[in-house]
Structures are given as structure tokens and as C-alpha cells.
Amino acid sequence: MGEQRLSGRVAIVTGSSRGIGLAVARRLADEGAAVVVNYVAREAEADAAVAGIVLAGGRAVALQADVSRGSDVATMVQSTLDHFGRIDILVNNAGIMITKSLMETDEDDWDRTIDVNLKGAYLCSKAVAPVMVAQGGGTIINISSNSGLYHPSAMRFTEYVVSKAGMNGLTKAMALALGPQVRVNAICPGWIRTDMMEDIDPEVHQRILEETALARWGTPGDVAASAAFLASDDAAFITGELLIVAGGRGMH
Ligand code: NAP
Numbered sequence: 001m002g003e004q005r006l007s008g009r010v011a012i013v014t015g016s017s018r019g020i021g022l023a024v025a026r027r028l029a030d031e032g033a034a035v036v037v038n039y040v041a042r043e044a045e046a047d048a049a050v051a052g053i054v055l056a057g058g059r060a061v062a063l064q065a066d067v068s069r070g071s072d073v074a075t076m077v078q079s080t081l082d083h084f085g086r087i088d089i090l091v092n093n094a095g096i097m098i099t100k101s102l103m104e105t106d107e108d109d110w111d112r113t114i115d116v117n118l119k120g121a122y123l124c125s126k127a128v129a130p131v132m133v134a135q136g137g138g139t140i141i142n143i144s145s146n147s148g149l150y151h152p153s154a155m156r157f158t159e160y161v162v163s164k165a166g167m168n169g170l171t172k173a174m175a176l177a178l179g180p181q182v183r184v185n186a187i188c189p190g191w192i193r194t195d196m197m198e199d200i201d202p203e204v205h206q207r208i209l210e211e212t213a214l215a216r217w218g219t220p221g222d223v224a225a226s227a228a229f230l231a232s233d234d235a236a237f238i239t240g241e242l243l244i245v246a247g248g249r250g251m252h
Pocket of ligand 1: 014015016017018019020021038039040041042043045065066067068093094095096097116143144145146188189190191192193194195196197
């Protein structure tokens, strides 16, 4: 087990059956938090994530919920309270990216992306906020994207960029609305190697590496380390901020 900055805390990490969310769930558990591993479809992966955390000495449970559906979110939050009795940390990580250009996309692509990436974060945050306020404190971390921050040179997926720009605004609005009890921050990752990036053209990969000062892909662990920091009391005076974890990509 690593440093126990999060002992006694309870975390929900949406979309933590795979990729960045999985690394965040493992890291929070490693630092002492009991973790809800949320997934939408891949039950076997979520069960494996829980088994790995338990094997490492942590506490975790897998809960299925589509974050874009308010009724699913309400059930997930109630089940979390039934299992662990409180909620200290919410990581809004569940997300999708549809790799079509603007003119190839249709209304359903727009709706689905905005519903999962943006409305999902809104629904989950609204559902946990009263619990956190009643407890006297808590923290929300939105996994946004640096594509929502600046002209997206290689990220031409319009509705995805819009969803992440919206998430950045949501972060600041919620930090104001939920202070002083609840801190709300976002992480804007750059290029992280996960399933989500499988469909991206290799030429785009190369171009992005050339734009990245540290000249490598990020890892899910790079994002997880920042999430653990923002979740901990080391970030006690930080709220409403966007932390870019992108190896120096997009400075210009
Ligand atoms: P990923 O490997 O594709 O994993 C996506 C996760 O989200 C899975 O656990 C999936 O569950 C879950 N999910 C999808 N739709 C959901 C829904 N409606 N309700 C609940 N869970 C849902 O993605 P990733 O690359 O780790 O990305 C995680 C987050 O980081 C996303 O918000 C993404 O936009 C953001 N991000 C990624 C990068 C990158 O380069 N990879 C860069 C910047 C930001 P199932 O396993 O059940 O399908």
C-alpha cells in the first residue's frame, strides 16, 4: 500500500472499469479510500478491477450505472451509501468520443456525447452534493480534456470538444455553487494511451507527439496521480481550477 492520504474516505469513480478511470480507482484505493468502480457495460472488467483492489488490501465494489440517466445515478449513489455509509470523493471520468468529422456526425452522436460527458457529470455531482454538504465536506474532480481548452489542432471531434469545454465551465460554476463545503476541480489530460485512442490515425499520433514538450504519451497513472492530489487535503485550498496534465502540449 502507498501513502494513506485518503484513509476513511469513500470515492465514486465513474467509468472505472478501464483506462484512466481504472487507474484513478486503483490509486485512490492505494491511498486508503473505499472505491465504487462504476461501469456501463463491461461487467467482467469492473469485477476484475474490484478483485485487483481487494487483492492489494483495498476496499471496492462494482456498480453498474449509465451516468447519462438520472435514475441510474440515483441508484448508484444510494448503493454507495448502503455499502460504505458516506461519499467524500466523486470523480466524473466516464466519457465517450465518437471519431467522426463534423459533417459525418448526426443528431444522435451529438446527444449521446453531450449526455454522457457533460450531463453525466452534472447528474452525478448533483446527486452526491447534498450528501457531501450534510457531511460537512467533499470534493468533485471532473476528468475533462485539454481539447476543451484551446484550438484543438488534431481533435476535430466537435461534440467531444464542446462537451469538455462545457465541463470546464461546469467545474467553475459548481465550485462557486457548492463552496465552502465542496471543492470542485477538473483535470485536463492531453494524449493518454487507452482504448479511447485506438481509432485515431497514426499520423495524428505522430503530430501530437511532436507538439508535446515531454515527447511521450501520458499514462492513465499520470492522470491518477493528479486526481489523488486534488482529492487529498494537500489540495485543501484549491477549487474551481483546471489542472492540465498534458506533457506540455498546447502551451502555445
Ligand atoms: P475508455 O478507455 O474508453 O474508458 C471509458 C470508461 O467510461 C469505461 O469504463 C466505460 O465503461 C465508461 N463509460 C462509458 N460510457 C459510460 C456511461 N454512459 N456511464 C458510465 N460509464 C460509462 O476512456 P479513457 O480514455 O479512459 O477516458 C476516460 C475519461 O478521460 C473520458 O472522460 C475522456 O474523455 C477523458 N480523456 C481521455 C483522454 C485520452 O487521451 N485517453 C484525454 C483527455 C481526456 P465500460 O467499460 O462499461 O464501457
